[in-house]
Amino acid sequence: LSSRASAPVPRLWGRYLNLDDFEAAARHRLPRAIYGYASGGAADGGTVRSNRAAFGRWRFVTRILRDVASRTPARTLFGHRYDVPFGIAPMGAAAVAAFDADVRMARAARAANLPFVLSANSITPMEAVTAVNPDIWFAAYLPPDAAHIDGMLARAAAAGIRVLVVTVDVPCGSNREAERRNGYTMPLRPNARLVADGIAHPRWLLGTAARTLARQGVPVISNIRPRGGPGLFSRRISYIGGDGAFTWDHVRQIRRSWQGKLVLKGVLSPADARLARQHGADGIVVSNHGGRQLDGVVSPMDMLGAVRDESGDMAVLIDSGFRRGGDILKALALGADFVLIGRPFLYAAALAGEPGVRHAAGLLRREIDLDMAQLGLATLQDIGPDCLMPHPAMR
Ligand code: FNR
Numbered sequence: 001l002s003s004r005a006s007a008p009v010p011r012l013w014g015r016y017l018n019l020d021d022f023e024a025a026a027r028h029r030l031p032r033a034i035y036g037y038a039s040g041g042a043a044d045g046g047t048v049r050s051n052r053a054a055f056g057r058w059r060f061v062t063r064i065l066r067d068v069a070s071r072t073p074a075r076t077l078f079g080h081r082y083d084v085p086f087g088i089a090p091m092g093a094a095a096v097a098a099f100d101a102d103v104r105m106a107r108a109a110r111a112a113n114l115p116f117v118l119s120a121n122s123i124t125p126m127e128a129v130t131a132v133n134p135d136i137w138f139a140a141y142l143p144p145d146a147a148h149i150d151g152m153l154a155r156a157a158a159a160g161i162r163v164l165v166v167t168v169d170v171p172c173g174s175n176r177e178a179e180r181r182n183g184y185t186m187p188l189r190p191n192a193r194l195v196a197d198g199i200a201h202p203r204w205l206l207g208t209a210a211r212t213l214a215r216q217g218v219p220v221i222s223n224i225r226p227r228g229g230p231g232l233f234s235r236r237i238s239y240i241g242g243d244g245a246f247t248w249d250h251v252r253q254i255r256r257s258w259q260g261k262l263v264l265k266g267v268l269s270p271a272d273a274r275l276a277r278q279h280g281a282d283g284i285v286v287s288n289h290g291g292r293q294l295d296g297v298v299s300p301m302d303m304l305g306a307v308r309d310e311s312g313d314m315a316v317l318i319d320s321g322f323r324r325g326g327d328i329l330k331a332l333a334l335g336a337d338f339v340l341i342g343r344p345f346l347y348a349a350a351l352a353g354e355p356g357v358r359h360a361a362g363l364l365r366r367e368i369d370l371d372m373a374q375l376g377l378a379t380l381q382d383i384g385p386d387c388l389m390p391h392p393a394m395r
Contacts, residue, residue, distance in 0.1 A: 092121020151226025169266025
């Protein structure tokens, strides 16, 4: 790996040197409504910013003169040895930003041997995604309806899903003012702004919008119904935004029926981590949904230690704002088992398809590798709080 890590960046990719470079390019290359949907947060967007700032509250303490000539950032999770300690977070409606985004991200994830989490809100049926990557995880939004839940679990099991992620931080839709301002709707409906914006972004209009519409006739959400096939975006979508009636009782039901791994995504309180454990979850994702649900909510990094303490044997994953290898190592040092990353992979898919996603993953892998050497770590086995120091201003 060290030779791979120090290999020169291919010229084609010279402009994307880190994950933020994808965001900057996507801002120019996608219509405002689409970029705004992907990048935006709830209300003023304060949480999106504070998620990034949270990493600055810890600094690394290097270790010297250890043998780090041969290093590996591999991590085993849910019985699978992944090449890196990060994966791709679920993102609904990804295909409005990048043609066939879910399939492209799933393919890239397979090539890079990292997990890809498919969203219930995706436009592509889960069966089409497991066909290219049988190891994907599935992130369900489930309604408070026993028969419907069992039907969805049966569909996921039949598709070969082993890891079911239940997103639990969407009791209702959130206040996304920017989406309203930009004319973003779900399903995407042509409006004056979108049409004008689309004409100004012909690459998106012809490469993504037209091809998606041509393939599917109409935008569909395919993974919220027990049976496969296109499910029209419709009134039934209401529960994706949640009606507030999904509770721990439903988690209990899911645990009884679901044979695979069960992960609850969107935990921030240590008390909820304890409840997740008591309800038989195999893992949790400490997350504020990338700042998209509640403006002013705490950053997952600031809760990680306390949540870890209540998590027992559960796997603790974390997301929201991770952009650098160093961010990932800080979370692992504080006790996370794995990190998920959302937006940058979607931008990479929109800008350069599957190779773009692979490149983004490679950049992060390289950053982790270089940072591991500085920290005196040949593997991630021994990473712990001793390699971090709170920022002096925080003590
Ligand atoms: C999301 N996220 C999300 N989460 C989920 O559980 N189900 C979903 O359908 C979606 N949809 C979705 C769409 C888009 C466009 C984005 C950007 C995000 C949240 C996602 O899984 C993850 O928690 C955050 O994106 C992580 O933050 P970063 O890495 O994007 O900062």
